[in-house]
Every structure is written in structure tokens, then in C-alpha cells.
Amino acid sequence: MHAALYVSKTGLSAQDKQLSTIANNLANASTVGFKRDRAVFEDLLYQIQRQPGAQTTQETQLPSGLQLGVGARVVGTQKQFTEGSLQITEQSLDVAVDGRGFLPIQQADGTTAYTRNGQLHLNREGQIVTADGLLLQPTIAVPNNANTVTIGTDGTVTAKVVGEPEPQAIGNIQLVDFVNPAGLQAIGSNLFVQTGSSGEPIQGTPGENGLGQLKQGMLENSNVNIVEEMVNMITTQRAYEMNSKVVSTADQMLQYITQNL
Amino acid sequence: MGLNLAERASVENAVAACMSVLTTGSKPRRFNSNQLAGLYSWHRSCTFIVNGAKRQINASRCVDKALYIAMTGAKHNMRGQTSHANNLANSNTDGFKADFAQARSMPVYYGAGMPTRAYALAELGGTNFTSGTLNQTGRDLDIAIHGEGFIAVQGRDGQEAYTRAGSFEIDSQGILRTAGGLMVLGNGGPITVPPAQKVEFGEDGTINVHAQGQTPSALVQVDRIKLVKPDMSTVSKGPDGLFHVLSNPAGGILPADASVKVIGGSLENSNVNAVQELTGLLTLARQYEMHVKMMATVEKDSESAARLLQLNA
Numbered sequence: 001m002h003a004a005l006y007v008s009k010t011g012l013s014a015q016d017k018q019l020s021t022i023a024n025n026l027a028n029a030s031t032v033g034f035k036r037d038r039a040v041f042e043d044l045l046y047q048i049q050r051q052p053g054a055q056t057t058q059e060t061q062l063p064s065g066l067q068l069g070v071g072a073r074v075v076g077t078q079k080q081f082t083e084g085s086l087q088i089t090e091q092s093l094d095v096a097v098d099g100r101g102f103l104p105i106q107q108a109d110g111t112t113a114y115t116r117n118g119q120l121h122l123n124r125e126g127q128i129v130t131a132d133g134l135l136l137q138p139t140i141a142v143p144n145n146a147n148t149v150t151i152g153t154d155g156t157v158t159a160k161v162v163g164e165p166e167p168q169a170i171g172n173i174q175l176v177d178f179v180n181p182a183g184l185q186a187i188g189s190n191l192f193v194q195t196g197s198s199g200e201p202i203q204g205t206p207g208e209n210g211l212g213q214l215k216q217g218m219l220e221n222s223n224v225n226i227v228e229e230m231v232n233m234i235t236t237q238r239a240y241e242m243n244s245k246v247v248s249t250a251d252q253m254l255q256y257i258t259q260n261l
Numbered sequence: 262m263g264l265n266l267a268e269r270a271s272v273e274n275a276v277a278a279c280m281s282v283l284t285t286g287s288k289p290r291r292f293n294s295n296q297l298a299g300l301y302s303w304h305r306s307c308t309f310i311v312n313g314a315k316r317q318i319n320a321s322r323c324v325d326k327a328l329y330i331a332m333t334g335a336k337h338n339m340r341g342q343t344s345h346a347n348n349l350a351n352s353n354t355d356g357f358k359a360d361f362a363q364a365r366s367m368p369v370y371y372g373a374g375m376p377t378r379a380y381a382l383a384e385l386g387g388t389n390f391t392s393g394t395l396n397q398t399g400r401d402l403d404i405a406i407h408g409e410g411f412i413a414v415q416g417r418d419g420q421e422a423y424t425r426a427g428s429f430e431i432d433s434q435g436i437l438r439t440a441g442g443l444m445v446l447g448n449g450g451p452i453t454v455p456p457a458q459k460v461e462f463g464e465d466g467t468i469n470v471h472a473q474g475q476t477p478s479a480l481v482q483v484d485r486i487k488l489v490k491p492d493m494s495t496v497s498k499g500p501d502g503l504f505h506v507l508s509n510p511a512g513g514i515l516p517a518d519a520s521v522k523v524i525g526g527s528l529e530n531s532n533v534n535a536v537q538e539l540t541g542l543l544t545l546a547r548q549y550e551m552h553v554k555m556m557a558t559v560e561k562d563s564e565s566a567a568r569l570l571q572l573n574a
Contacts, residue, residue: 010350012353043502046501046502069360152489210458246542249543
């Protein structure tokens with residue numbers, strides 16, 4: 001059948017995946033700590049129909065051959081770890097990571113996941129948890145008679161307990177970094193898990209060894225750029241239309257030959 | 262049908278020869294005189310090929326040749342369209358360069374008569390190396406090449422190849438790779454980037470790293486991306502979609518060229534002109550219809566000729 005049909009099919013499915021990526025980015029335009037994805041395309045293999053420079057006779061050769069590409073594919077999505085803007089919330093348990101680093105979170109199955117979403121809460125035991133109720137690692141418990149909780153830029157958590165003049169240190173928030181954060185696997189709920197391509201987690205104190213500082217009372221907005229996503233959506237839609245035009249043209253050609261011969 | 266035995270045999274041989282082109286392994290068949298009359302008109306010129314007889318061929322009777330010529334036209338239209346379809350499928354692929362499809366006429370003249378047998382042959386006239394538009398992404402590991410030049414990468418076959426797609430990643434070993442996973446080459450092979458807070462690409466491809474835990478003033482120069490500027494007439498797109506250099510004394514490896522400029526935080530979009538590709542595709546579709554029309558006309562002519570011969574028999 002007409003090879004252009006299959007080639008444009010790859011184009012259609014690539015644009016389709018691109019649109020899903022854009023849709024997910026736009027849906028998360030106001031998700032705290034969200035990092036946008038970018039679909040990366042590559043051209044597929046080329047099939048050599050006729051080798052350039054092949055001999056046509058003993059003395060002459062073809063000046064150029066015929067090498068047909070078989071379309072496009074999505075090689076993967078890249079997480080873009082550029083920083084989102086910081087938003088002031090005045091909530092004492094909101095922290096933003098200003099720079100590199102992730103907050104380590106203990107998942108329900110005991111394994112560790114990582115997040116940039118610093119919307120923290122307390123559970124009924126007074127422990128610091130995420131909005132989903134997962135424990136921050138290492139666990140920090142706030143005394144139940146605490147008046148205020150202060151999180152320092154280096155992750156020191158202090159609580160001012162009623163009736164005591166001096167605030168008491170109750171724990172340290174640690175940050176974790178990776179050689180290749182783009183290699184982390186996003187598992188939803190703003191969480192990432194370590195993979196073979198992200199490298200081993202490197203734990204450290206906020207503000208040291210290149211890790212970002214913690215900012216209390218602030219949150220990191222999603223790094224999705226609405227304008228950019230909209231422009232990408234337009235180009236994706238038009239590219240999709242053109243590829244479907246190829247399909248309909250090829251279809252008409254096949255219809256024409258079956259009707260006229 | 263006044264065919265003598267020798268002529269009858271030559272028609273049957275010719276039919277067998279023609280059939281074997283279409284279905285391999287077919288055996289010579291015997292026909293009755295009515296069938297022969299039809300086949301004779303259809304395969305008349307084939308009998309000359311088989312006999313090797315240098316008889317004058319009346320071009321108007323070479324219906325089968327017209328059919329095959331129209332067929333190659335239609336077939337190569339479809340191939341040309343595949344190339345346009347591939348360009349359109351890659352209209353959003355960063356660093357992609359569109360291919361030109363063109364057709365050449367391949368004359369196959371022999372014997373006496375009208376020199377009418379020119380077959381179509383679709384071919385890629387080359388790659389369009391004009392620059393695509395720049396898309397500013399703001400990502401540290403994106404680079405675009407300003408003007409001419411290529412980024413050297415190690416292809417899947419281990420050989421040095423060239424690309425214009427500058428969307429990089431650093432893997433868990435710290436090796437700089439393209440989005441497709443190919444190693445980017447520096448002055449001395451693959452590039453290893455130390456754990457960095459920020460990576461900056463200089464205009465000449467120098468990689469500056471603000472190492473973790475260091476002050477921003479302590480920028481470290483790590484390596485330099487190998488950028489090359491080949492003679493464009495020697496560059497061709499390989500089956501892997503990367504660019505390769507043909508007929509180069511150093512076995513396809515080019516020296517680094519300091520005059521290539523890169524722009525950090527940007528990517529080069531595909532240089533496919535969608536309007537041009539789409540009109541090219543539609544032009545070919547109309548041409549194809551003309552070829553099909555031609556085939557239908559030839560079929561009709563052949564039927565009329567067979568009818569005439571039947572009346573005379």
C-alpha cells in the first residue's frame with residue numbers, strides 16, 4: 001500500500017503524544033512544585049531504496065539515490081527542572097526549596113520518594129507530613145503545646161512551646177539531590193522516585209554543597225509557562241492536521257486507482 | 262488471425278517472459294486463437310524483444326510500454342510523496358532538516374522507432390540545510406547552532422556522526438548525551454560533566470560548570486563540545502537520521518572548527534516548510550491521477566485493438 005500512509009501515521013501518533021504532554025502541563029499549571037515535561041522527537045530510520053552512487057552502467061553512476069524516511073517518534077519526555085516562581089503564603093508549614101534539592105518523603109510501603117512540593121501539614125501524632133499524609137524523612141514531631149514552628153533556611157526546625165522562654169530545636173529537614181534530576185521517575189502526587197538514570201540520592205543540609213535553601217512561608221509555583229504551552233499546542237494541532245491531510249490524500253489516490261482501472 | 266507457427270510460438274514466449282516479470286516461476290501457457298489475438302496486440306512489442314528482430318515498431322501499437330511508463334510514473338510519485346510525508350511527520354522534530362524529492366527521467370531507448378521509453382525515477386536530491394527557527398527554551402542543557410555547523414556525537418554504530426539537535430541530558434554517570442541517548446563528543450571523546458549547580462555553554466561550545474557547593478565566581482571549564490563545519494556538498498543524511506560526511510580522507514571524521522557559534526538555552530526547530538511540503542504532496546497526487554488516467558486509456562486502447570482483431574479473424 002502507499003508508504004506515505006504509514007509515515008504520516010507515525011507523525012500523527014507523535015503529535016498525539018505531544019498534545020497529551022501539553023495537556024498534562026496545562027492541567028498542572030497551578031500545581032505546587034510541578035515540573036513541566038517536554039516531548040522530544042526524533043526522525044525514525046531511513047530506508048535506502050537505491051544507493052547513491054550506484055552504477056547505472058560500467059561508466060556512469062546515479063548522482064543521488066533514494067532514501068526514504070519512515071517518520072517521527074517520541075524518544076521520551078524530558079522533565080524540565082527549571083525553578084518555578086516563589087509565592088508567599090505566610091503559612092508556617094509551607095516551605096519552598098530555593099535552588100536544587102528535593103524533600104525526602106516516606107511512602108506507605110516504606111520506600112523513599114522525593115518532592116518539591118513543600119505544602120506540609122501535621123498529622124494527629126504531631127508529625128510533619130505531606131498533603132497526602134506521607135511522613136517527611138527524617139520524621140519530625142512537633143510538641144502538641146507548640147505555639148509557633150520556625151523552619152530555618154538550613155532546615156533547622158524549632159518550636160516555641162507555651163510557657164518556655166527559649167524555643168527548642170525539634171529536628172532538621174534534609175534535602176536530597178541527584179546527578180541527573182531529569183532521570184527521576186514521576187509517580188504522580190508530586191512525587192518522584194529514583195531510577196537507574198537519576199543516580200544515587202545525595203543527602204545534605206539545605207544551603208550547603210549547592211543545595212537550595214529552605215524558605216518558610218513560601219511555595220514554589222509550577223514552572224509551566226502557559227504562553228509557551230499554548231504556542232506548542234497550536235503548532236501541534238497544525239502539524240496533526242497536515243499529517244492527517246497526507247493520510248486523506250494517500251487514501252484518495254488509492255481510491256482513484258481502484259475506481260479507474 | 263493469420264499467425265504462422267513461428268509467430269505463434271514467439272507470442273507465447275513473449276507472454277511467458279512478461280508473465281514471469283509479474284509472477285515468478287510461471288510456465289509457458291498455450292492459448293486458443295481468440296486469446297492469442299488479444300495477447301498479440303498486448304504483447305506485440307514483447308515479441309520483438311524475445312525474437313530480437315529489428316523490425317520497425319509502430320509506436321502507437323506499443324500499448325504495453327505506455328502502460329509500464331505510466332506505472333513507473335505513478336509508483337515514483339508515491340515514493341516522492343513518502344518523502345514529503347516524512348518531512349511533514351517531522352515538522353516538530355528539533356534540528357530536523359527536510360529532504361528534497363525529485364524525479365529523473367531514465368531513457369531506455371533501443372531499437373528503431375520513436376524514442377518514447379523514458380521511465381520515471383524518484384530520488385532524493387539532497388537535504389535542505391537552511392536553518393530552522395530558533396526556539397528559546399531557557400533550559401541550561403539546550404543549545405542551537407547559529408548558522409552553519411554541526412555537533413559531533415557518537416552514532417549507534419560507534420562512528421562519529423553529526424547532528425543539529427542540541428537538546429542534551431546528563432546521565433547518572435555525568436556523561437553528556439543527546440535526548441536520544443547518544444554521547445556528545447568533546448575535544449577528546451565523550452564529555453563527563455561533574456555534579457553541577459548550573460551548566461553554561463559558551464558561544465564556541467565551551468562547557469562552563471558552576472560546581473556544587475562553590476561560589477558562582479569559581480566557574481570551571483570542563484570541556485568543549487566538538488563543533489564542525491564541513492563542506493556542505495560532502496554531508497549527507499544517513500539511515501540513522503544523523504549526518505555523515507562522505508569521501509573524507511580521515512574516514513568521515515572532521516576536525517573541530519572554532520568558527521561555529523552556539524546559542525545556549527535555545528533549540529533549533531525543524532526547517533520543514535509545511536506549506537511547501539503540502540503543496541508538493543498535492544501536486545504529486547494530481548500527477549498520480551494523470552498516470553492512472555493514462556493507464557486506463559491504455560487499457561481501453563488495448564481492448565479496442567483486440568476487438569478489431571477479433572472481427573478480422
